[in-house]
Amino acid sequence: MTAFVLVSEAFTGSWIWQEVVAGLRSAGAEAHPVTLTGMGDPTRPAGPGTDLETHIEDVARAIDSVDAPEVVLVGHGYGIHPVLGAAGRRPGRVARIVYLDSGLPQDGDAPLKVVPDPAVHELLAGRDGGGDRLIPAPALDEWGRWGSLDGVPGEALERLTRLAAPQPAGTFTQPLRLPEEVAGLPTTGVLCTANGSSIEMVEAFVRLGDPQLRALVDPRVSFFELPTGHWPMLSCATELAEVLVQAGAGEGYRLSVDGRPREESFLLEVPEMPRERVGRVDLHLPDADGPRPAVVFVHGGPFPADLRPTPRDSATFTGYGRYAASLGVVGATVDHRLHDLADYGRAAEDVAAAVELVRADPRVDGERVALWFFSGGGLLSADWLAAAPSWLRCVAATYPVLAPMPNWGLVPDRFRPAEAIQRAGRLPFVLTRVQLERPEIAATVVEFLTAAEKCAAAVEIVDVPGGHHGFETLDHTEEARRAVERAMGSVLGHLRG
Template structure:
């Protein structure tokens, strides 16, 4: 028999698992749905200020020690993964599997606050820490999305979530998690709630980028599932979640293979000649030859990317290939590395791009009045500043398989990095958007929102479609359609430069 210990998101308790617990018990499993210290509303309020992460780890350990089942599966949802990870580290011999339910991967020394998705909420909670900190009040009915997507929740479920939520003891969010590494070898299952913008496909991409923190995910004992709902699957799709947990306990699920040659390091689909290349700081210039001044195309890579990725994007074949392609047509191709390593880094990355553009325009070999900016993937959000108020020297903005709105799991409030809103200020600035047919759904919806907004304000958008194309198609789809799309986009962008 298997025992499931279920530990939920901040502000909630065992009640949130009611339907899932019933389904697991019906299958013959033992179930312990945890209500951690301080999380039982009015009845537990007196203990809330003293409880911290260590208290909650002890709560989970008592549940593990109290079961006689030979296999214990720990399930951590959101915040719950922190006490789960702490308990698994202290009782690895009792744990058969750890399930990360729409939850990150906490490291030794991380406070749970570090994985709260909403950046503004992280800042608010960080400011509330200290010896005199008070319990964090639960969200209002309209505030739950700051902890994760509420997609799939009925009005009744959202009302229930709000009515039963409890204040969160501040020490549970601010005390660092301490891990010895004893539980690091346990089998893991990741369950992604895709309405928040996460998925197994994205995890595979991050593994392929070489993030050393994620190499462990390729262990063949580790499995993954996608649920097409928001952050609260126990309320929105309890039956599906029950099935996934049972399958996870049985070792089922998708496995992430160890990467061979990732798509971004495969050869560029066009044969383009070498050209002179100069490096200054984080910026490389791919020059058409002698003479000039030449127009320029600045290529802005996507992200967020792990800080330790090697080679860095400006040396990836996709970007050097595009840069050489425009150099062949008489424009300076510019590749750069910006510091977008986390969704909170978008402002810093925007500064890096602006600095690179200023450096390029100041180069005497560049015609500073004829510049195009070309954004890729998650770099698409960085186009918002330029669309909202295009300077007179900006002749074109290009977007290739872009993300055109922050994903819900990124926790980005405000409207700065939202191209669908910014495009209303673009006027007659040409926009060349390369759209792949087989785009990931969480990205595709942002592109369609952008195109609808562009149509409403009569923006000049040219769409280059890639039939059968995938995200990152240049290194994945070795097809004539892929080559034609690259040629068309390159010629269109350089055409708007007047060369």
């Protein structure tokens, strides 16, 4: 009989697992939901010094109270931090750790690092890190800041609000310490796709060679997806219980990548062109006399800071830069510092500095510039759409993210192209859309296009039949080649028109 110890998101307690517990027990499993200190159990109120260590000890005691020789620990959101800490104290008792729509914290990370609600960060920004204060639970209309509420019935949301408890500040700010033994334990990720996570997205980041994610290709690591928001115990408790039983049995999807960057090539044959590197910017230069228009290509992310090759040296961006130069314009690529969801402001500064560097180059016609954004870099287009300068002749975006994902709470409000397009006037926007886009990204494109239609924005859509996210190196098809040629032709037409 499998025994589950269940630890939930911030502000909640054992009550939130009620239906999941019933499902697990009906399947023949043990279920032990935990209410952490200060989270609603009147016998264990929060006191001075209640912190992450307190909650780790709570979970360790819960493990000790289970008669089964091994337990499956389930951590939802914040709950993964005390789960991992307790696993380090009782590694011999842990059969598997389940990350339920949670982050992937490393040794030394405080839970605050992955808290999506900006209001919590503001409350804990003081020098004492919040001290012994209690962080109030979200109000009824604030839970969306913690992730998607997709599928949660109204009465369940009201109950969540009514029973939620304020959380001690120290549980967010104290760093997590992980012994080496934790890394050797089997794990399962349960991803909630409506909250912005998917197996396809995880595989894409593993292919990039992110060293923190390479461990996910271990055969002891499995994955499941649930088509719901951040609160599956409230939106699809029966399905969650079924997935947990399967996870406890070691089932699930294994990643089909080896963790090494894939050798890639651009889908078009483009000639070698002169390239100059100036700081974070590469200029791909045409064979032409006099100043020429320029296209600044802005990569996506977040990408790890130690990713090699960097985006501007990748086959995709080298290819786009050369292609633009071969057609008689300056192709500029920039390595901006979008390494984390909290980095969008810094990345925007890098892009703005790169644009000014390009415009100041004597080989560039500074009055004829286009900006072309890719993937997660699509959010960076919002600044330019909201206040387009006269020299910006066109904005383009390829398989872009055009609204923050529900679990991207740390992204500042200004990075919302679906809102900014309403202030873009008649600025041309060339959107390259792939047929096989990840559903969580496709939803942001739909949101953007709905807003664009309402304000009659000048949006041109270039579709890629059978195309995937990153199709320039994945799909060397005739349809994909024609899409790149059409998008580039449209952008250059706006530059020259």
